[in-house]
Amino acid sequence: MGETKRRIDPLTPEQRRRTMSRVRSKDTKPEMRVRRLVHGMGYRYRLHRKDLPGNPDLVFVSRRKVIFVHGCFWHGHDCRAGRKRPKTHQEYWDRKLRRNRERDAENQAKLREMGWDAFIIWECEIKDEEALKQRLVDFLDSPAKEISHE
Numbered sequence: 001m002g003e004t005k006r007r008i009d010p011l012t013p014e015q016r017r018r019t020m021s022r023v024r025s026k027d028t029k030p031e032m033r034v035r036r037l038v039h040g041m042g043y044r045y046r047l048h049r050k051d052l053p054g055n056p057d058l059v060f061v062s063r064r065k066v067i068f069v070h071g072c073f074w075h076g077h078d079c080r081a082g083r084k085r086p087k088t089h090q091e092y093w094d095r096k097l098r099r100n101r102e103r104d105a106e107n108q109a110k111l112r113e114m115g116w117d118a119f120i121i122w123e124c125e126i127k128d129e130e131a132l133k134q135r136l137v138d139f140l141d142s143p144a145k146e147i148s149h150e
Helices: 013-021 029-040 090-113 129-141
Strands: 058-060 065-070 117-122
Touching: 029 058, 029 065, 029 129, 065 090, 065 129, 090 117, 117 129
Parallel strands: 065 117
Antiparallel strands: 058 065
């Protein structure tokens, strides 16, 4: 009764590799929804500046602000999708997702040191468009934080 059944992956390792290789890091559906929303609100931005830590999804150069649109699973959000883990290779996934969160924190710290403000939009938050609009206005229209050089 206490036994846990191990779910067998229905895909071969080659099929799984191909499937995972198609997971996008840019131009995802959530990112595209945020981009359309922000553009429709009248804000203009640049995309994926490689010279900034973490390669932010949206960059507002004159405001020195960036937005990351994070998938809940891939970045370990504390929501249903973010807490869900594959049943196989749990050690691998725990290590991988922990490293993603660590890298996100490192990139946020580097951006702060460079005088940039960062805002994370979680995939699960995109559904409530009105609340998201308000949060975007609050972030984008607030004055940039002063950087201290102590």
